[in-house]
Amino acid sequence: MGVKRRERLSVAIITAITLVMLFIALFPLFYMMIQSFAPGTEVNRRLIPSTLTLANYAYLLDSAGSNPLKWVRSLLNSFIVCVPTGLASVFIGVTMGYALTKLKNFRGKKLIIDSLLFQMFFPTIMLLVPKYMILRGLANSYPGMILPFSVSVWAIFMYNNFYRTLPDEVFEAAKVDGAGHWRSIWNIALPSTQAVTVIVFLTVFMNRWNELMWDMVISPNVNFQTLNVLITTNINVMRDLQGPLYAASCVLIMPIILLFLCCSRYFKEGINFMLK
Amino acid sequence: MQAKGIVGRRAGTLKAKRRESGLGWFFCSPYLLYTLILFLLPLIWAVWLATMDWNLISADKTFVGIGNFTNLFSDKGMLNAFLNAFKYLFLIVVFSSVFGITIALLVDKVPSRIQGITSVLFFVPYLTSGVATSVVVKYFFAYNSFFNTFLREKLNLNIGWFTNDTAAFWVIVIIIVWKLSGYYALFYLASIKNIPIEVKEAARLDGASWWTNLTRITLPMILPTINTVVALATGLSFRIYTEPYLLTAGSPGTTTWLVEIYHITFTKFKSGYGTAMSLLFAVQMFLVLRLINSGMNKLMEKFGY
Numbered sequence: 014m015g016v017k018r019r020e021r022l023s024v025a026i027i028t029a030i031t032l033v034m035l036f037i038a039l040f041p042l043f044y045m046m047i048q049s050f051a052p053g054t055e056v057n058r059r060l061i062p063s064t065l066t067l068a069n070y071a072y073l074l075d076s077a078g079s080n081p082l083k084w085v086r087s088l089l090n091s092f093i094v095c096v097p098t099g100l101a102s103v104f105i106g107v108t109m110g111y112a113l114t115k116l117k118n119f120r121g122k123k124l125i126i127d128s129l130l131f132q133m134f135f136p137t138i139m140l141l142v143p144k145y146m147i148l149r150g151l152a153n154s155y156p157g158m159i160l161p162f163s164v165s166v167w168a169i170f171m172y173n174n175f176y177r178t179l180p181d182e183v184f185e186a187a188k189v190d191g192a193g194h195w196r197s198i199w200n201i202a203l204p205s206t207q208a209v210t211v212i213v214f215l216t217v218f219m220n221r222w223n224e225l226m227w228d229m230v231i232s233p234n235v236n237f238q239t240l241n242v243l244i245t246t247n248i249n250v251m252r253d254l255q256g257p258l259y260a261a262s263c264v265l266i267m268p269i270i271l272l273f274l275c276c277s278r279y280f281k282e283g284i285n286f287m288l289k
Numbered sequence: 290m291q292a293k294g295i296v297g298r299r300a301g302t303l304k305a306k307r308r309e310s311g312l313g314w315f316f317c318s319p320y321l322l323y324t325l326i327l328f329l330l331p332l333i334w335a336v337w338l339a340t341m342d343w344n345l346i347s348a349d350k351t352f353v354g355i356g357n358f359t360n361l362f363s364d365k366g367m368l369n370a371f372l373n374a375f376k377y378l379f380l381i382v383v384f385s386s387v388f389g390i391t392i393a394l395l396v397d398k399v400p401s402r403i404q405g406i407t408s409v410l411f412f413v414p415y416l417t418s419g420v421a422t423s424v425v426v427k428y429f430f431a432y433n434s435f436f437n438t439f440l441r442e443k444l445n446l447n448i449g450w451f452t453n454d455t456a457a458f459w460v461i462v463i464i465i466v467w468k469l470s471g472y473y474a475l476f477y478l479a480s481i482k483n484i485p486i487e488v489k490e491a492a493r494l495d496g497a498s499w500w501t502n503l504t505r506i507t508l509p510m511i512l513p514t515i516n517t518v519v520a521l522a523t524g525l526s527f528r529i530y531t532e533p534y535l536l537t538a539g540s541p542g543t544t545t546w547l548v549e550i551y552h553i554t555f556t557k558f559k560s561g562y563g564t565a566m567s568l569l570f571a572v573q574m575f576l577v578l579r580l581i582n583s584g585m586n587k588l589m590e591k592f593g594y
Contacts, residue, residue: 023398024398024399024400027398027399028399028400028403030395031392031395031396031399031407034395035407035410035411038410038413038414038470038471039410039414041414041422041426041467042413042414042417044425045421045424045425048425056428057429057431057434057435057436058434058435101319105319105320108316109316109317109319109320111316112312112313112316113313113317116310116312116313117309118305118306119309119310119312119313119314120306120310120313121310121313121314125320125321128324129320132324132328134578135328136567136570136571136574136575138528138546138547138550138571139332139335139567139570139571140327140328140331140335141550141554141563141564141567142335142338142345142554142567143332143334143335143564144331146331147330147331147334148327161327163319163323164320164327169320194312219416222418223418223419225419225420225530225534226530226547226551229555230551230555241418244421244424245535248424248427248535255428258428259424259425259428262418262420262421262425263421265418266417269416269417270413270417273409273412273413274409277405280475281479284475284479285479285483287476
């Protein structure tokens with residue numbers, strides 16, 4: 014009895030410590046959220062604002078000024094850029110992973126896998142200027158922001174490793190039943206990789222969403238800026254408008270957090286897999 | 290008759306093999322195109338550009354040979370970035386591992402009902418854009434924020450958080466560690482869960498203390514994961530950009546390679562020089578990664594991996 018009670022007590026203490034740490038970890042985000050609802054004069058002047066208001070969010074929706082709706086447009090831009098990037102990297106990962114593992118007579122696959130490995134550990138920052146030179150024609154356009162991110166070497170690797178764990182027999186059986194390669198991919202490969210697909214899509218989506226340097230370089234025009242870039246270019250300009258900046262930051266992080274929380278059940282499988 | 294059949298079948302399979310190879314290359318074509326246009330071509334271009342003096346716009350480029358590289362060694366910004374890279378690397382790798390393991394150990398002991406949700410919530414900082422955290426931090430530590438006013442009036446502490454280089458450096462380190470710890474905790478937690486129950490059970494029967502348990506069983510058992518995480522954190526610490534760019538605009542004590550490269554190339558328009566700088570950066574990164582990797586491998590060998 015004594016042992017059990019002691020055990021229960023230690024679990025309670027550990028839980029308490031964990032929750033305190035969790036609160037500390039999330040405090041900056043709580044703070045951001047609370048301040049985004051504070052009246053203009055109180056932002057960062059008080060920990061808890063005296064009243065809550067939506068004025069900061071209303072400011073972002075305000076259509077007055079030299080560039081009406083630039084905040085709304087930048088949020089849309091973020092989605093317009095990130096969704097195709099995520100989908101493309103999933104599509105390329107699925108088809109390539111299939112080709113590299115399930116096409117037994119594919120000559121040259123060794124070469125491709127080696128090139129993947131090489132690129133994965135290559136410091137791509139070296140290529141920034143020449144990449145910019147090549148894609149300069151696409152400046153201030155969505156393709157200029159989508160194309161360089163839509164092939165994710167990491168995503169291809171994830172699929173390649175995952176398909177290797179899928180038994181070949183299933184695919185051979187499908188072939189005997191007369192399924193073509195596209196049908197095998199669509200009906201067998203894709204459904205069995207759900208967890209990997211969710212993780213790949215979300216990770217690529219998030220990295221694209223939070224990208225800063227490339228977007229600043231390739232899209233200086235405010236009409237094509239993502240929300241991430243628009244906040245960056247305004248962080249010093251809006252020194253006296255901290256409330257709207259906090260509100261914009263909340264809008265910036267919310268979609269990613271919600272997406273990940275909705276899909277959190279896939280994580281365990283995915284992390285376990287990434288460790289292999 | 291029979292021989293002809295075999296030959297025919299062989300020709301058929303050969304054709305099928307060819308078709309499969311063709312299909313393989315077809316499936317890989319987006320990747321190959323990408324590699325050609327956005328990897329190989331820029332790679333050759335980068336080497337050529339590093340020997341040039343060119344402002345990104347004008348038609349005339351001047352060949353300067355290794356001039357860009359010799360200039361680099363007397364460049365203050367580059368020297369700062371080089372030294373800061375080691376400081377960031379050490380602190381971020383150590384602290385994010387320690388906090389990651391601590392969080393994982395704690396979450397592992399929490400009642401299983403709330404385990405999933407707590408581990409996921411610890412991971413939320415990893416998802417937040419560096420821009421959003423920089424906004425919060427920049428104004429939280431601003432001169433007339435309630436926090437700084439409190440420090441000044443109540444504790445008589447007057448800290449210019451972003452003008453004082455040491456303070457700014459630590460603020461950035463804390464932001465990055467805050468961002469990474471919960472994410473790495475997920476890896477450690479998965480790894481701790483994979484420790485065979487027999488091992489834990491045996492340790493418990495032997496009456497092993499909490500500390501022996503940690504240093505003799507848990508840490509050695511999760512060493513491969515520590516290895517993975519150290520490699521990930523090393524890569525990330527070299528890529529710090531958003532926070533110093535937004536918070537200090539790359540002051541000597543906080544600047545990083547990426548900030549310097551961006552600054553040289555896109556605000557000073559010295560594209561050749563910037564590229565030479567990034568080549569040197571790549572060399573440092575490669576060597577440090579190799580060094581850490583071989584060190585970790587030695588440690589792994591010692592524990593029988």
